Amino acid sequence: MCPTEPDSAEAAWQKLLRIRQSIDNIDAALVHLLAERFKFTQEVGELKAEFGLPASDPDREHRQIARLRELAVESNLDPEFAEKWFNFVVTEVIRHHIQAGAEGEEREAPL
Numbered sequence: 001m002c003p004t005e006p007d008s009a010e011a012a013w014q015k016l017l018r019i020r021q022s023i024d025n026i027d028a029a030l031v032h033l034l035a036e037r038f039k040f041t042q043e044v045g046e047l048k049a050e051f052g053l054p055a056s057d058p059d060r061e062h063r064q065i066a067r068l069r070e071l072a073v074e075s076n077l078d079p080e081f082a083e084k085w086f087n088f089v090v091t092e093v094i095r096h097h098i099q100a101g102a103e104g105e106e107r108e109a110p111l
């Protein structure tokens with residue numbers, strides 16, 4: 001048996017708990033990072049709504065996807081997954097931008 005492998009069910013359980021602590025920390029960091037990203041995209045949405053800019057920017061998205069796919073490969077992460085994750089987040093951002101634009105229009109033209 002490899003010396004770093006747990007040699008009993010108890011040792012395996014201790015190792016699982018230790019690994020889960022790191023997974024918990026990473027999940028917390030991801031939530032914090034996503035919250036920060038959405039704070040910034042909210043600012044972008046307000047800017048776009050104020051100046052009548054389109055909610056989505058497909059060129060920017062394509063450039064980001066190419067960049068993130070490269071970073072994923074370098075980091076040994078599946079580039080398909082990186083692209084899916086980005087598209088999932090951006091779809092939500094665009095939904096917020098459209099909502100912000102509609103609310104801005106309502107404020108400008110009340111019934």
Ligand SMILES: O=C(O)C(=O)C[C@]1(C(=O)O)C=C[C@@H](O)C=C1
Pocket residue numbers: 041044045055056057058060061064089090093094097
């Ligand atoms: O950079 C922008 O213009 C944004 O609105 C942000 C963002 C993103 O979340 O990365 C979202 C929508 C656009 O299609 C492109 C990028």
